Amino acid sequence: MSIVMKAIFFKYRNAKEDVLKGVSITMEQGDIIAILGDSGSGKSTILRLIAGLEMPYKGSITINNRVIVNERTFIPPEKREVGMVFQDYALFPHMTVEKNVQFGLGKMSRKEKTYKVNTVLGLVGLDHYGKRYPHELSGGQQQRVALARALAPMPNLLLLDEPFSNLDAGLKEGIRNQLKAIFKKTNLTSIFVTHDREDALAIADKVILLSDGKVIKSGIPNSVIY
Numbered sequence: 006m007s008i009v010m011k012a013i014f015f016k017y018r019n020a021k022e023d024v025l026k027g028v029s030i031t032m033e034q035g036d037i038i039a040i041l042g043d044s045g046s047g048k049s050t051i052l053r054l055i056a057g058l059e060m061p062y063k064g065s066i067t068i069n070n071r072v073i074v075n076e077r078t079f080i081p082p083e084k085r086e087v088g089m090v091f092q093d094y095a096l097f098p099h100m101t102v103e104k105n106v107q108f109g110l111g112k113m114s115r116k117e118k119t120y121k122v123n124t125v126l127g128l129v130g131l132d133h134y135g136k137r138y139p140h141e142l143s144g145g146q147q148q149r150v151a152l153a154r155a156l157a158p159m160p161n162l163l164l165l166d167e168p169f170s171n172l173d174a175g176l177k178e179g180i181r182n183q184l185k186a187i188f189k190k191t192n193l194t195s196i197f198v199t200h201d202r203e204d205a206l207a208i209a210d211k212v213i214l215l216s217d218g219k220v221i222k223s224g225i226p227n228s229v230i231y
């Protein structure tokens with residue numbers, strides 16, 4: 006899954022200024038990309054555009070050489086096979102872990118669903134937690150359930166918005182390493198947004214430094230962050 010964003014310009018309705026001012030990013034299959042930047046620099050907006058929740062007024066995005074958006078094309082979010090994990094990873098409190106993960110799997114037999122749910126729970130190290138409810142889990146475990154839920158439909162691309170924001174320092178390091186291992190094992194292309202240089206250094210293959218809606222630097226973590 007390679008993704009190419011080319012000269013993207015974007016403005017929110019009712020806003021005066023462009024939020025993205027000619028953003029170009031290239032990602033290769035299996036890459037873990039970190040978008041690093043200050044609050045308000047436009048990081049989440051990039052994810053929203055890739056997911057299809059917003060539309061640029063100029064530029065194009067292609068996934069595996071297929072145009073998903075340009076002046077003439079707009080592939081709707083549900084047809085993009087893109088998974089997303091949001092900042093607050095809201096799990097459904099009244100559903101067990103299994104049911105939470107199953108949510109969004111669409112049409113398939115019960116047997117198939119059970120297989121998928123068990124596979125992804127195994128992947129995130131929560132094999133025996135399927136029958137628990139979210140409030141019976143730690144913050145880090147809840148975050149892993151959210152990740153399992155996003156992985157279950159086997160997306161081509163996973164977008165993560167500040168996935169570590171609600172974790173304390175101790176938990177964070179463990180989860181970062183686990184995430185990296187899962188992504189490498191599945192060869193999943195992933196993009197995560199963070200304002201924390203440590204996160205980017207620890208997990209990314211490539212870092213995109215964003216400032217005021219523009220990419221000001223990109224490359225391997227050590228060449229971008231010091």
Ligand SMILES: Nc1ncnc2c1ncn2[C@@H]1O[C@H](COP(=O)(O)OP(=O)(O)OP(=O)(O)O)[C@@H](O)[C@H]1O
Pocket residue numbers: 017018020024042043044045046047048049050051200
């Ligand atoms: N729905 C919206 N309507 C108008 N302006 C918006 C909307 N969402 C975001 N913005 C503005 O767009 C800019 C970029 O927001 P974005 O959420 O992409 O930044 P960010 O880098 O992810 O910030 P943070 O790290 O604080 O989440 C900000 O100035 C924000 O106020």
